[in-house]
Amino acid sequence: xxxxxxxxxxxxxxxxxxxxxxxxxxxxxxxxxxxxxxxxxxxxxxxxxxxxxxxxxxxxxxxxxxxxxxxxxxxxxxxxxxxxxxxxxxxxxxxxxxxxxxxxxxxxxxxxxxxxxxxxxxxxxxxxxxxxxxxxxxxxxxxxxxxxxxxxxxxx
Numbered sequence: 001x002x003x004x005x006x007x008x009x010x011x012x013x014x015x016x017x018x019x020x021x022x023x024x025x026x027x028x029x030x031x032x033x034x035x036x037x038x039x040x041x042x043x044x045x046x047x048x049x050x051x052x053x054x055x056x057x058x059x060x061x062x063x064x065x066x067x068x069x070x071x072x073x074x075x076x077x078x079x080x081x082x083x084x085x086x087x088x089x090x091x092x093x094x095x096x097x098x099x100x101x102x103x104x105x106x107x108x109x110x111x112x113x114x115x116x117x118x119x120x121x122x123x124x125x126x127x128x129x130x131x132x133x134x135x136x137x138x139x140x141x142x143x144x145x146x147x148x149x150x151x152x153x154x155x156x
Contacts, residue, residue: 007154012038015148018052020141029145031132039093039125043155048089050133052145054109056082059138065103067091068129070121073103075112077136083109087133097124 013032021027030050039046054061058079065073065087072089089103099121106114123129131150135143 009151009153011149012046012152013148013150016146018144018146020144021135021137022140024138026134026136029133029135029143030148031130032148032150034129034131034150036127037125038152039091039099041155042093042095045090045092045153046131047149047151047153048091048131049086049147049149050145051084051086051147052133052143054080054083054085054107054112055137055139055142055144057139057142059142061142062136063087063143064134065089065132066134067099067101067121067131068123070101070119070123072101072119072121073105073117075105078111080107080109080111083107083112085109085112091121093125096126097122099123099125 015030019029058081060077060079062077063075073087085107091099091101101119103117133145
């Protein structure tokens with residue numbers, strides 16, 4: 001008989017320092033570089049939560065969450081006027097350079113559809129990977145990211 005060791009879920013990163021977009025163009029909001037080999041084995045996964053606000057104006061805005069070069073979620077260009085938003089994403093290692101990801105967007109503004117997005121990233125997990133939200137808008141602070149949490153969930 002052998003004893004099974006349970007691996008603990010742990011918080012890898014946390015930020016509640018607000019970061020807004022700056023004028024026209026794509027801006028990185030909150031970002032984190034995931035160390036190499038955090039997803040060491042198939043089944044290991046990341047749980048990501050990001051949240052923030054949209055400015056109370058009729059400007060076009062676009063919010064994305066990216067895992068390396070893979071877009072996990074994209075609002076598309078929307079003229080959202082005011083409100084809060086939250087993106088939850090789970091990224092599961094299926095191989096050394098393959099993953100499955102599911103992301104949900106929730107907002108209290110009906111212009112931004114509450115939706116679910118499934119993607120299949122192909123990031124090489126033996127190297128570092130940047131995970132971030134980006135905002136593209138017209139005026140400074142049209143999109144503000146207020147928080148970002150990243151948890152690592154090892155497989156038992």
